[in-house]
Every structure is written in C-alpha cells, then in structure tokens.
Amino acid sequence: MTDVKSTKVTVVSRLYAPEVGAAAFRLKALVDSLKNAGAQVNVVTTKAPKGAKPFSPSYSISRWPVLRDAGGNVRGYIQYLSFDIPMFFRILFGSKPDVFVVEPPPTSGFAVKVAAKMRRVPFVYFSADVSSSAARGIGVNNVVVAAVTALERSILVAATTVLAVSSGVEKEIEVLTDGQAHVVNVGTGVDTKAFSLDGPVKETGKRFFVYAGTMSEIQGAGVFVDAFMTIARDYPDVQLVMFGQGVEFPKLKARSASFGSQIQFFAPAQGTEIAQWHRGAVANLASVRPGKGYDFAFATKALAGLSAGAPVIYSGVGPMRDLVNNHGLGIACDWDAISVATAMRTMLENPVTQMRRAELSQWVNEHYSLQAVGAAGASAVMRSVERH
Structure with missing residues (x-):
C-alpha cells in the first residue's frame, strides 16, 4: 500500500485558485483532499489575473506568466502554448513527484505525458470534458479535429488513470479509446460551503x-x-x-x-x-x-x-x-x-x-458536494501510484 504521507503529487493546470471557474474549484477540492490525507502537493499553474483576490495556501504553488485573450481567458492555441511550453520545462527539471495530475486542454496533457515518460512517473488526466468532441461540435476545421482527436486519444490511453466527472464523459472516453483507458468516474459537484443557503442576500430593489x-x-x-x-x-x-x-x-x-x-x-x-x-x-x-x-x-x-x-x-x-x-x-x-x-x-x-x-x-x-468529488479524486490519484 502507498504511504500517503510520503507521496508527492504535482498538479498541473492553466487555471487554479483564486481564479473563478469549475476547473479551478474542482482542482482545489482535489488538492485539499490530498493535503488532508497527508500528501505533499505542488501546483504548477499560471500567474493569477489582475484583480484576483490574494490566495496563500499551505502547499506550494509555482506560478508563471501566461498570455490571456481580451476577456482575460487562457483560451486558444497561442494562449495554451504560452502555458504549455514553459510548463513542460518546469515539470521536467523541477522536483520529481510520485504522480502528475493534469487538466485539459490536450496540449497540456501531451506536455505532461512526455515529461512523465521521461521521468518515469505516472500521470492522471482529470477529464472534465472531451475536447475533440467539443471541437467537432463548434465547427472546427476537420483536419484540426482529426489532430485533436488523435492527440487526446493518445493521452487518455497513456494515462495511468483518467478521472471523469460524469457517466456521459466516461462513455465518451470509452468510445474514443476503444475501452483502453482506465477511467474512474469521480462525479461532479459544487462548493456547498461557498454556495450555501446561509449568508448575505443581494438586494437591488428589483x-x-x-x-x-x-x-x-x-x-x-x-x-x-x-x-x-x-x-x-x-x-x-x-x-x-x-x-x-x-x-x-x-x-x-x-x-x-x-x-x-x-x-x-x-x-x-x-x-x-x-x-x-x-x-x-x-x-x-x-x-x-x-x-x-x-x-x-x-x-x-x-x-x-x-x-x-x-x-x-x-x-x-x-x-x-x-x-x-x-x-x-x-x-x-x-x-x-x-x-x-x-x-x-x-x-x-x-x-x-x-x-x-x-x-x-x-x-x-x-x-453533489464538491468536497466528496475531491475525496474521490484523491483516492483515485493515490491508487494510480500503486497501479504504476
């Protein structure tokens, strides 16, 4: 059995707290659960956007500047690569973990896949969606869709474990990989502490x-x-x-x-x-x-x-x-x-x-508590170390 307290986990994502969004919330819940279990966690992410509230957790966060679009998003191939390329070298030459955890897009997944292979470390892909399906749905060029599909499939198959947020995502992954990916459905949820019934109520007069x-x-x-x-x-x-x-x-x-x-x-x-x-x-x-x-x-x-x-x-x-x-x-x-x-x-x-x-x-x-999702994800991450 893996000794959780000696396990080192590096979480890689272009979005993380204090940014607002489902991915940032989901990963923070995962990290919180890993920390509560005693794991040593390092987060490799981007420099928080202007206006973000201070965030100083008890674990290590490595931040790096990133290109954002006019709306402040890290969205688009150039923006993705502005994170992925420096990130690849950051995790390749940084302290060696026992396991990597990475979020989409597939470009980030690919960078982690290569670095993980070079360092002989397993990696977990936290799949909140299937990017190739989304690209196809919004009318992206067929050549690009084919490339994204092949890239995403290679990542999902190579990952020691793929975390899915719903049965729908799980099924999409199974179809895309012909059942070759090891998928764990950890579910989805929200921070029920932040989004609680108790607290101030906004009043606008309307x-x-x-x-x-x-x-x-x-x-x-x-x-x-x-x-x-x-x-x-x-x-x-x-x-x-x-x-x-x-x-x-x-x-x-x-x-x-x-x-x-x-x-x-x-x-x-x-x-x-x-x-x-x-x-x-x-x-x-x-x-x-x-x-x-x-x-x-x-x-x-x-x-x-x-x-x-x-x-x-x-x-x-x-x-x-x-x-x-x-x-x-x-x-x-x-x-x-x-x-x-x-x-x-x-x-x-x-x-x-x-x-x-x-x-x-x-x-x-x-x-649908996000805390439960984080706990399920942390358990799956630790099991992936054992499976490697």
Missing part, C-alpha cells in the same frame, strides 16, 4: 434572474438574453444579471445595450459573491446548447445556484435536464427563446418559498 458562467458557443447563454428581451417590457421591475466571460460576452452585451440596467453584465466573481445573488434570485440560469459536441456535459453552474437556494431554469441538453425534471429542481426546457421566456414568466408568477429553497440547498449538499 427581482432578478442570474446567469453565472462561461458564455461561449457551447453554453449558448444568449438564449437567456433573447428570452428576457421578449418579456422585459411586461416586467419592468425584473432584471437579468449575467456574470462571466467568453467569446459571446461582448456580442451579448452589445445586443442588449438598449435595455439599459434591466440587463446587466459583470466579470466573473468569487463564489461567495455569486452566492449572495443566488440567494435573492427568482431563478438561476444554466444551459448546454444541443449539437455542439457537449450534449453529455454536466452544467455545474446550475448546482451552484441550487446549493444557494435558487431554483434553476435549465435550457438545452445534458444530464442536468433529467435531474431538474426528476427532482423538481426548477424548470427544464428546450434551447430556444420562446421556451425560456415561458419558463421565466412561470417563475415570476409562481415564486418558490423559502422552505423550498432550503430543500433545494439540502438536496445538493447530500448528492
């Missing part, structure tokens, strides 16, 4: 809906803007509040400019701040746009809102849709403005009670 997350082709967050614009004049006391970043952010902001303060856009914020908005929201909004290669994706932003007591309006496809329907977590509808507008009207006319908000929060705490 009722409001909240979307907090990435705004790209995959999420299709524009459906909420389009839907709200059709009902805004009927409900002058209601606002749509959009937190996040992504390629569609500037387009959506420009498209809704004529509605003034009824539709507001903000940069990503810390979970504790978003939770204040969720506690006062009519509903939280989440979506996965169909036909974009992410039909299997699990929209964790919906769980964050639910954990803070806000029912969800879920638009599109994915496992979250069934959860909403099966457990009465809000309203699930098709990905179109008419269906979403109808759901918004229903929520406005039939607001949930405080008792129901408490029930929603408790349900997430029992079934």
Whole structure:
C-alpha cells in the first residue's frame, strides 16, 4: 500500500485558485483532499489575473506568466502554448513527484505525458470534458479535429488513470479509446460551503434572474438574453444579471445595450459573491446548447445556484435536464427563446418559498458536494501510484 504521507503529487493546470471557474474549484477540492490525507502537493499553474483576490495556501504553488485573450481567458492555441511550453520545462527539471495530475486542454496533457515518460512517473488526466468532441461540435476545421482527436486519444490511453466527472464523459472516453483507458468516474459537484443557503442576500430593489458562467458557443447563454428581451417590457421591475466571460460576452452585451440596467453584465466573481445573488434570485440560469459536441456535459453552474437556494431554469441538453425534471429542481426546457421566456414568466408568477429553497440547498449538499468529488479524486490519484 502507498504511504500517503510520503507521496508527492504535482498538479498541473492553466487555471487554479483564486481564479473563478469549475476547473479551478474542482482542482482545489482535489488538492485539499490530498493535503488532508497527508500528501505533499505542488501546483504548477499560471500567474493569477489582475484583480484576483490574494490566495496563500499551505502547499506550494509555482506560478508563471501566461498570455490571456481580451476577456482575460487562457483560451486558444497561442494562449495554451504560452502555458504549455514553459510548463513542460518546469515539470521536467523541477522536483520529481510520485504522480502528475493534469487538466485539459490536450496540449497540456501531451506536455505532461512526455515529461512523465521521461521521468518515469505516472500521470492522471482529470477529464472534465472531451475536447475533440467539443471541437467537432463548434465547427472546427476537420483536419484540426482529426489532430485533436488523435492527440487526446493518445493521452487518455497513456494515462495511468483518467478521472471523469460524469457517466456521459466516461462513455465518451470509452468510445474514443476503444475501452483502453482506465477511467474512474469521480462525479461532479459544487462548493456547498461557498454556495450555501446561509449568508448575505443581494438586494437591488428589483427581482432578478442570474446567469453565472462561461458564455461561449457551447453554453449558448444568449438564449437567456433573447428570452428576457421578449418579456422585459411586461416586467419592468425584473432584471437579468449575467456574470462571466467568453467569446459571446461582448456580442451579448452589445445586443442588449438598449435595455439599459434591466440587463446587466459583470466579470466573473468569487463564489461567495455569486452566492449572495443566488440567494435573492427568482431563478438561476444554466444551459448546454444541443449539437455542439457537449450534449453529455454536466452544467455545474446550475448546482451552484441550487446549493444557494435558487431554483434553476435549465435550457438545452445534458444530464442536468433529467435531474431538474426528476427532482423538481426548477424548470427544464428546450434551447430556444420562446421556451425560456415561458419558463421565466412561470417563475415570476409562481415564486418558490423559502422552505423550498432550503430543500433545494439540502438536496445538493447530500448528492453533489464538491468536497466528496475531491475525496474521490484523491483516492483515485493515490491508487494510480500503486497501479504504476
């Protein structure tokens, strides 16, 4: 058996706390669980973006400057490589761990795969998605898709263990690798401590809906803007509040400019701040746009809102849709403005009670705690050392 307290783990990711996002939250939960078990952890990541809150954990974090796009994202091949190339040499010549853990994109996975092989160290790939499926879904050039598919497959097969966040991702990996990857489904979840029912409630003097997350082709967050614009004049006391970043952010902001303060856009914020908005929201909004290669994706932003007591309006496809329907977590509808507008009207006319908000929060705490995901991931990482 592996002696956890003597095990050295190096976690590699272009995103990490104090940045805001599912990947950063997920990896921090993993690291926290590894530390709680007594492992020695080093995180190799990027320099935090401007405006990020101070973050000084008890473990080692190695940060390096990275190129970001206009929205502050590390998104795109040039941005990825600005992290991957220095990272490769950082982990190749840095202290030798017993195991590497790396997040997508595949370019980062490939860099870790090569370095791990050269240093004769196993690596774990934490697959929150399948990048080749996403590239195919958003219409990337076929040659590029083929290259990404081959690259991703080679990483998944070479990894000692692949951590999947849902059964949908697990199945995609099994198909892509012809069952050759060793996959462990650790589940998905949210920080139920940050997104709790208890705490300050945001008050604006108006009722409001909240979307907090990435705004790209995959999420299709524009459906909420389009839907709200059709009902805004009927409900002058209601606002749509959009937190996040992504390629569609500037387009959506420009498209809704004529509605003034009824539709507001903000940069990503810390979970504790978003939770204040969720506690006062009519509903939280989440979506996965169909036909974009992410039909299997699990929209964790919906769980964050639910954990803070806000029912969800879920638009599109994915496992979250069934959860909403099966457990009465809000309203699930098709990905179109008419269906979403109808759901918004229903929520406005039939607001949930405080008792129901408490029930929603408790349900997430029992079934989708990020702390449980971190613990499952840490266990799988330690077993991967034994398997090597």
